[in-house]
Amino acid sequence: MSFLLKTPAEYQEAYRQSILHPEAFWENIANAYTWRKPWNDVLSWDFHNPNISWFEGATLNITENCLDRHIEQLGNQPALIWEPNDPKEQSRQFTYSELLEEVNRMANILLALGVKTGDRVCIYLPMIPELSFAVLACARIGAIHSVVFAGFSAQSLADRITDAQAEWVITADGQYRGAKQIPLKAIVDEALEISTGVKAVVVVNRLNWPLHLKPGRDYAYADLIKNVTNFCEPVERSSEDILFILYTSGSTGKPKGVVHTCGGYMVYAGYTFANVFQCDAPGKIFWCTADIGWITGHSYLLYGALLQGATTVMFEGIPTWPDAGRFWQIIDKHRVEIFYTAPTAIRSLMAQGIDPVLSYSLHTLKILGSVGEPINVEAWQWYHAHIGKGKCPIVDTWWQTETGGIMISTIAGVTEAPPATAGHPLPGIQPVLLDAMGTEITEDTGEGNLAIRFPWPGMLRGTYGDPERFRLSYFATYPGYYFTGDGARREPGGLYRILGRVDDVINVSGHRLGTAEIENAINLCPGVIESAVVGFPHEIKGQGIYAFVVLDNSIPEMELIYDQIMEGVASGIGRMAKPDKIQLVTGLPKTRSGKIMRRILRKIAEGEINNLGDISTLLDPNLVGEIIEGRI
Numbered sequence: 001m002s003f004l005l006k007t008p009a010e011y012q013e014a015y016r017q018s019i020l021h022p023e024a025f026w027e028n029i030a031n032a033y034t035w036r037k038p039w040n041d042v043l044s045w046d047f048h049n050p051n052i053s054w055f056e057g058a059t060l061n062i063t064e065n066c067l068d069r070h071i072e073q074l075g076n077q078p079a080l081i082w083e084p085n086d087p088k089e090q091s092r093q094f095t096y097s098e099l100l101e102e103v104n105r106m107a108n109i110l111l112a113l114g115v116k117t118g119d120r121v122c123i124y125l126p127m128i129p130e131l132s133f134a135v136l137a138c139a140r141i142g143a144i145h146s147v148v149f150a151g152f153s154a155q156s157l158a159d160r161i162t163d164a165q166a167e168w169v170i171t172a173d174g175q176y177r178g179a180k181q182i183p184l185k186a187i188v189d190e191a192l193e194i195s196t197g198v199k200a201v202v203v204v205n206r207l208n209w210p211l212h213l214k215p216g217r218d219y220a221y222a223d224l225i226k227n228v229t230n231f232c233e234p235v236e237r238s239s240e241d242i243l244f245i246l247y248t249s250g251s252t253g254k255p256k257g258v259v260h261t262c263g264g265y266m267v268y269a270g271y272t273f274a275n276v277f278q279c280d281a282p283g284k285i286f287w288c289t290a291d292i293g294w295i296t297g298h299s300y301l302l303y304g305a306l307l308q309g310a311t312t313v314m315f316e317g318i319p320t321w322p323d324a325g326r327f328w329q330i331i332d333k334h335r336v337e338i339f340y341t342a343p344t345a346i347r348s349l350m351a352q353g354i355d356p357v358l359s360y361s362l363h364t365l366k367i368l369g370s371v372g373e374p375i376n377v378e379a380w381q382w383y384h385a386h387i388g389k390g391k392c393p394i395v396d397t398w399w400q401t402e403t404g405g406i407m408i409s410t411i412a413g414v415t416e417a418p419p420a421t422a423g424h425p426l427p428g429i430q431p432v433l434l435d436a437m438g439t440e441i442t443e444d445t446g447e448g449n450l451a452i453r454f455p456w457p458g459m460l461r462g463t464y465g466d467p468e469r470f471r472l473s474y475f476a477t478y479p480g481y482y483f484t485g486d487g488a489r490r491e492p493g494g495l496y497r498i499l500g501r502v503d504d505v506i507n508v509s510g511h512r513l514g515t516a517e518i519e520n521a522i523n524l525c526p527g528v529i530e531s532a533v534v535g536f537p538h539e540i541k542g543q544g545i546y547a548f549v550v551l552d553n554s555i556p557e558m559e560l561i562y563d564q565i566m567e568g569v570a571s572g573i574g575r576m577a578k579p580d581k582i583q584l585v586t587g588l589p590k591t592r593s594g595k596i597m598r599r600i601l602r603k604i605a606e607g608e609i610n611n612l613g614d615i616s617t618l619l620d621p622n623l624v625g626e627i628i629e630g631r632i
């Protein structure tokens, strides 16, 4: 593949070209893909009244690039290897030809139900092959997929269905997670009591539970598939047509529907996959442990890997069941060469000691990756020594739902960075560090808020149905820049170390959550007057959730309140958002104008009680002493 960077000098030259001639640079990469019609314009953009378009005038179908164009040469090569939750159950494999057929069947099912180009389809499925078929089937017929992670509650699912005005839902009876079986269809039923407007629900059978189908609305996938063929013409889409919506948390209580479009996303997912993971030769076996409900699953488990003709592994289960060797067993079983996971998984397995690793050889591994949160040096070293056996480069990839693909990372085996340093910007990416006044920090080394100065093809194009929110969230803090919400340090040699979020977003086990969302859920619990949620360093999860809660006097049994808050958060958002610590307080530290001083609460939660800064502006400075005293 012509755009593969094989040496540091090639990286440097590509980077230089991408800055000097960005349009020519990306045009050259785009030419490696199949388009129905060529573009008139490579790029037009405005970061003030944000409007970004890449490859305007061109048409394509991303599934044609992921599947059809590989068939002649790779038709019989495995495209997808699916490993079930239970190691005793058979894994399933699909060659590129078989995957195309399955995608076509699912696409024909959607067409038969009346799904049209541009319609929104909400996908709420466990990590089973049908999830991949569903995503690609939407793309094939030009429907917009909105995958909702199956850990979200009925309320969250309903909010996302409503916001996207999705008229179609694809789900399953339930899901396996380790030893547990968790219902999904029942959650969809509950969500559809809240959100109306869904015309049809397709239900995949996973647990063999009795399917309670609502007549005229619900259909069993197993029945529908009997009536469709395995051929479906891909729909020609404009480069800037929406490919998908993916909801993510921001500073406010309401998740945003991040919008990605067809052409630029494809070019960026493919280019970054090929380069960062050095996945050039078709058939390399790549395993990304992320759920397809998150952007990493979209861009690398699915689109990036298939665009480049790799074999992608999809795992239904969890790293610690039936034992803490499950990941390592899967690597040996499927001869995984490139392994991409999250620091939280590494830390939780590291905590189990080395024995579960020693039972496996891991000799097929060549490249390791990390994503989702800063990786601490200790976890990096353990990963490098015990999983990579000291011979596999680790790519620490920094990016976001909004960026569509990896932005700052080393290129495996080509460029290098010390542990816990993401590395250099990839070609085409122009990061800047800004101080509080919005001035660029131009020194070689420095620390500030991370922003991007120039568009790249994979960047988000909007927040669904809300252009003003798009502008306010990303382009208003620092006019003329895309603001990431992260802080970073530039180190000698132009390497970037990501320091974490500087806004009210916390990253819990790689799950991105807004503190305001959690507060909203807590505030709805009976007896709660108000609450404030902050993150604190957590050994395994990266960040934990610390909730300060003010109650009224109506609660007869105090113990009940803890359960109610846990339950309130689980049903308002999902179980992953349950607080690790709840401290009942008589009031929250506020300024005289009524603003909660989160900075102080954050310090208390982090245990930095001797360094609280100026508290004299507080309405009631005495509260602070009380809160410190009651610290958990």
Ligand code: WTA
Residues within 6 Å of the ligand: 248, 294, 295, 296, 370, 371, 372, 373, 374, 375, 396, 397, 398, 399, 400, 401, 402, 422, 484, 485, 486, 498, 499, 500, 501, 507, 510, 511, 512
């Ligand atoms: C954080 C996940 C440090 C960061 C792809 C970002 C990271 C947020 C890294 C986006 C990394 C992601 N090092 N921090 N390698 N990767 N982050 O949208 O705070 O789920 O803003 O996308 O995760 O999370 P999201």
